[in-house]
Amino acid sequence: MNFLFGLLLAPSSAGFVPPPLPVIDTIGARDSGGPSLAGWAPGPVTCKDGTPVDTAGLVHPLKGLWRDSMARGDVTLRFDIDASGRAISIEDRYSPGADLGPALAASHFPAAAREGCSITFTPKEIPIAAATIADLAAYTMDPISGRLPAQGWSRLWGEGDCMERPRPQVLTRAYPDFRKVPAKPGVREWALVSYDLDANGKPVHARIMTGSGNQALEKESVKAVARSRFTGGARQACRFPYWLKPDTVPAPPMPGPGDQPENASCPAEKQWAVPPSLRFPPAYGRRRIEGWAIIAYDVAPWGAIGNARVVQAQPSDAFGRQALQMLQQAELASSPQGATGCVARVRFAMEPQAGSRTDADAVEPETEF
Template sequence: MITLRPCIAVATLLASAQAPAVPPPPIVTDQGIAMQRKVLNWMPGEVRCGGQAVAVIAMPRPLVEFGLSPQGDTAQRSYRFRIDAAGRPLSIVQDKSAGWHVVADDLGPMLAATRFGAGAPRVDCVITFTAQASSIDDAAVRDLMAYSISPISGRLPPEGWKRIAPAGSTCMTAPRPAPLNRAFPDFDALPATPGAREWSMIGYDLDARGRPVHLRIVEGTGNRALDAASMKAVRGSRFTGGARAGCLYPYWRAAATLAAPQRPDPASLRPENGNCPGGHAWAVEPKLTYPAAWRRRAIEGWAAIAYDVAPWGGIGNVRVLASEPAAAFGQQALQIVQSARKAPSQSGASGCVEMIRFVMDRNDMPADGEAPGFGE
């Protein structure tokens, strides 16, 4: 069994403000089609299981992202899944995708963090998400702020920072205020939500001595404990002198880990006619890589992979036997096993089964990062 343990940070994201710039021109593909870069805000449709509507108890907000598409195209993504007796979505598979080209896939992990009512298990479930597309000039400021906290499609363009800046802000006026002492909340003492990063954007002014005044919650996810701790942290920070107005600073709390569902005994999955010996050493260790979109939401998973071994140690006939809570873990595990090589043997082996566990590890957390905030 292979266990993959990436570390997950609980820290602040410090947004970097940039000078305004001219918006980039449309991207033109090899086919000569002009591709417009738009802000995508995914809206969930109705959940139906076996043709019957199912009520959602709690669903995290999908992350805002950027996409490319011929102007006027509609973006949709559908997912198939089942719901267990506890109301947890499992066996999540992306069914189809239409329209906009996107880099990241947050909808599958977001769906895994959704909760439905407990009761009898449900099968044959489906949901379709439709993207509301807008230019940066027309996008909601809250969406741009949310994107700056989780920039899954690359850095927020300069025109996005221009939109975020409060009216009449002087925090960008040179010389910009520099932090002399940056205070942080005790993140470990704050509540966290499984599968959902929470954030609080604090607005403040600076008096002539560089002390934050007129503090307010500008936007956020509504985590009251994080809001209060963030206000306290900004109030305790100090900056170089000079009165300023309309400054912003965000703090975020990483998602709480969503543990993987129960996994089967690998022995129960091995074929009866298999001859794979136990303890067959790896000549080339598997390249362990956590699926990024699922790591971002701290969602754990597992996958059972079957494969054969050639006498010279090559891995072949690799296939996914089972994976949860989504097919994405099986796809990632498939690549992990294919990247490896066993030690040579006289006859090779067949019917080998490897259980790969994807586990979030908080025992080796990096220190909180620090970078310039808006207007610093």
């Protein structure tokens, strides 16, 4: 018997409030041989039919931090492309928290179905002292490997006096009109504004320091900084970021329930002794990428789930592993003879954003059965 888990990752109902850049005391900050910024250089996409694939719509993976002890090597992802140009059937086996698979799932190729595709990513290590301001700022928007080292923050703050004590205090923090800003599916848009303060605490010379390239967000961010107010005292080279979370990337179509396996004895109604703990794959949730998985399993008389295996998962096998883990940690109520031929259909969905795209990032899942 088939049954469906529906997993919704729900955004907060609170208004969007990006945190300020951290306060870092930079006196004596220097390169201490700590972590480096780590990027991934994509190679060409090749498919079984040998036809060249245009990669203009490839989303580049987020950068991370590497320590000296971390292994480095090329990573190849295998996948198919559906008729709309989406990457599907992604074999994402590199690391549960890495962004290679999610970035590929957010990419879009020319509309033509292709099978047996692959892409190889080559690691690129960048010392914090040599990284561009754009790369350092981009990392702070999605710090997937932990906090940016102090040396990185020192470079972002620059040579101005905005961080000298006593530091300016916010009296009024204005925000962009996000209704005027287009979001991008699977990609966070952001802008880092640099500005000075006059003697009365009014921002002057507001300008874009760097960003993701969303011109509408840049325009609105500069206007928002100009409307903000601070405690008095002229300062130079202050900073503030604004960002817009990604639009949702819908899951590929999920096949309908199939016929029940021959000799299956799975009951229609499940009595859970330990219900599944429903969790969204975090790396895909970060990009608001939806997915699904179909899991087959049996149940022992004492309620333990066994012989569980992934039948199908899209757009990445990461959704299958997540669903399998959730189910294997659950337990059904005991029964006289157990059950065979059970099928779980797990849908990972982002809750529709009600009224605004400016809510805080989703952190708590909701469930429906």
